[in-house]
Amino acid sequence: MSISGAFSNALSGLTATSRAAELVSSNVANAMTEGYGTRSLALSAQTPGSGGVRIDGVLRQMDDVLIGDRRLADAATGYHGAQNTFLQGVEQAIGTPDQPASLSGRLAQFEATLIEAAARPDSQTRQSAVLNAAQGLTTHLKATSDHIQAARLDADQAIAGMVATLNAGLEDVRALNVKIQAAQARGTDPSGLMDLRQQKIDALSPIVPLKQLPRDNGSVALVTTGGAMLLDGKPATLGFSTVNMIVPEMTRAGGALSGLTLNGQPLEAGGDRSPLAGGALSGLFAVRDELAVVAQERLDGFARNLVERFQDPTLDATRAPGDPGLFTDAGAAFAPADEVALSSRLMLNAAVDPAQGGSLWRLRDGLGAAAQGNVGDASLLNGLIDGLGAIRTPVSGGFTSTAHSTAGLASELLSSISSERLQTEARLGFASSQQQTLRQMEFAQGVDTDAQMQKLMQIEQAYAANARVMSTADEMIQTLLAI
Incomplete structure (x- = not known):
C-alpha cells in the first residue's frame, strides 16, 4: 500500500x-x-x-411491532378510562349507604322522620322534619341528574377537543412525512424528524387505535384498527359540532347532538363496530350517548317509582282524582308518557310546603284537606310509611323484575352502577398493566448507556x-x- x-x-x-x-x-x-x-x-x-x-x-x-402493540394499549387505556371516570362520578353522586347524604341515607332519614311524626302527629316540629327530609330527597335526585348531564356535556366538549387534536396531529404527521422524504432525497439524516413523527403519532394513539403502515421514501400511513384511513399522503378531516348545554331529552339519535364525520361523510363513532372503536374518543361517545343515557333512565325510573307510591288514589282520600301526590312532576301529577328527566323535575306538593303557601298539617290530614282534622290521627302518616316500604315491581328504568321497597330499589340502582364500574375498572386495570409492561419493554430496547x-x-x-x-x-x- x-x-x-x-x-x-x-x-x-x-x-x-x-x-x-x-x-x-x-x-x-x-x-x-x-x-x-x-x-x-x-x-x-x-x-x-x-x-x-x-x-x-x-x-x-426501533421495534415497530412493540411500538404498535403499545399504541393499541394506549388506546384501550383511554377507552376504558373515559368510561370508568364517568361511572365513578355517578356512583359518588348517588352515594353509598354508609353516607347520610347518599340516596339510601336520605331515604332512611325520610322514613325515620315519618315514623317520628306518626308517633306525635300533633307536632309541627316533626312535620317540618318530614318536609325537610322529603325536600332533601328530591334535591339529591335532581343533583344526581344534573351531574349526569354535566358529565355528558363534559364528554361532548372533550370530543370536540380530541377531534381538533386529531386533525392538527394528522397534518403535523403529513408535514413530517414530506420533510423526511426531502431529507432522504438530499442524502441527509432524517432520524430527528422520525423521532418527532413518532412522538406526534404517540400523542394520537390514546385517542384512536392506530396502525402505522410504511410507505415509500420513509413516509408512513395511519389507519385505525377498524379500517378508517386517517392518513395516506393526505390527512383525513374529522368533523364534529359541540353544544353549550345538554339536557336528558337531547340524544344523537334525535339529532340534538352531533356525531362524527370523516371527510364530510357520517362516521359511526360509538359501538364495537365503529371504525374508531377502542380509543378515548369512542369511550367519550359511549359516555355521552350510552352510559349516561342508561344512568338517567334508571334514575328517572326510580323517581317514577317514588312518585307513584305516593300518588296512589287509595292512600289519601282527600285528594281529587288526577291530583298529584306528595311528590310531583314540577307541581303536577305524573304522566307515564313524560318520564324522561322526571328526576330533575321532582318537587314536593305545594299543599304541604309553607314556602309555597301550603301547610304542614296536610301531611297528617291530607293534601286536599280544607281544614285541620284530629291532631291525634296518624293514619295518613302511617300510610305514607307503608307506601315507602311497600314491595313493588318497577315498571321502567331497566331494573330487574324483582319487587322492591323504595330502599331496596335504591340499592339496586347503586348496585347496577357499581357493578358496571367494577367491570370497567377491571378492564382498565388490565389495559393499564399491559400499557406499562409494553412501555417498559420499549425503554429496555432503547438506548443502552453501558x-x-x-x-x-x-x-x-x-x-x-x-x-x-x-x-x-x-x-x-x-x-x-x-x-
Whole structure:
C-alpha cells in the first residue's frame, strides 16, 4: 500500500469514528427521551482497490411491532378510562349507604322522620322534619341528574377537543412525512424528524387505535384498527359540532347532538363496530350517548317509582282524582308518557310546603284537606310509611323484575352502577398493566448507556489508531522530502 493510500484510509477512518462519536453522544443524551431511536452508523468498504471506509448512512433502530402493540394499549387505556371516570362520578353522586347524604341515607332519614311524626302527629316540629327530609330527597335526585348531564356535556366538549387534536396531529404527521422524504432525497439524516413523527403519532394513539403502515421514501400511513384511513399522503378531516348545554331529552339519535364525520361523510363513532372503536374518543361517545343515557333512565325510573307510591288514589282520600301526590312532576301529577328527566323535575306538593303557601298539617290530614282534622290521627302518616316500604315491581328504568321497597330499589340502582364500574375498572386495570409492561419493554430496547460507553471506548481506540497511521505517514513523507 502506498503512503498516500494509507493516509487516505486513515483519513476516512477518522471521519467515520468522529461521526460515530457524535451518534454515541446523541444516544446517551437522549437515553430517557420518549420516541428517540438509537442511532448507529452504516459503514462499508470503499470501492475495491482504493481502501478506506465509507459512511452509507445512519440507522435508526426501533421495534415497530412493540411500538404498535403499545399504541393499541394506549388506546384501550383511554377507552376504558373515559368510561370508568364517568361511572365513578355517578356512583359518588348517588352515594353509598354508609353516607347520610347518599340516596339510601336520605331515604332512611325520610322514613325515620315519618315514623317520628306518626308517633306525635300533633307536632309541627316533626312535620317540618318530614318536609325537610322529603325536600332533601328530591334535591339529591335532581343533583344526581344534573351531574349526569354535566358529565355528558363534559364528554361532548372533550370530543370536540380530541377531534381538533386529531386533525392538527394528522397534518403535523403529513408535514413530517414530506420533510423526511426531502431529507432522504438530499442524502441527509432524517432520524430527528422520525423521532418527532413518532412522538406526534404517540400523542394520537390514546385517542384512536392506530396502525402505522410504511410507505415509500420513509413516509408512513395511519389507519385505525377498524379500517378508517386517517392518513395516506393526505390527512383525513374529522368533523364534529359541540353544544353549550345538554339536557336528558337531547340524544344523537334525535339529532340534538352531533356525531362524527370523516371527510364530510357520517362516521359511526360509538359501538364495537365503529371504525374508531377502542380509543378515548369512542369511550367519550359511549359516555355521552350510552352510559349516561342508561344512568338517567334508571334514575328517572326510580323517581317514577317514588312518585307513584305516593300518588296512589287509595292512600289519601282527600285528594281529587288526577291530583298529584306528595311528590310531583314540577307541581303536577305524573304522566307515564313524560318520564324522561322526571328526576330533575321532582318537587314536593305545594299543599304541604309553607314556602309555597301550603301547610304542614296536610301531611297528617291530607293534601286536599280544607281544614285541620284530629291532631291525634296518624293514619295518613302511617300510610305514607307503608307506601315507602311497600314491595313493588318497577315498571321502567331497566331494573330487574324483582319487587322492591323504595330502599331496596335504591340499592339496586347503586348496585347496577357499581357493578358496571367494577367491570370497567377491571378492564382498565388490565389495559393499564399491559400499557406499562409494553412501555417498559420499549425503554429496555432503547438506548443502552453501558453499551454506548463501551462503543465509545472502541471508537476512541479506532480514532487513536487512525491518527497514529496518519502521523506515521506524515513522518514517512517528511523523511522522503528530506532526502
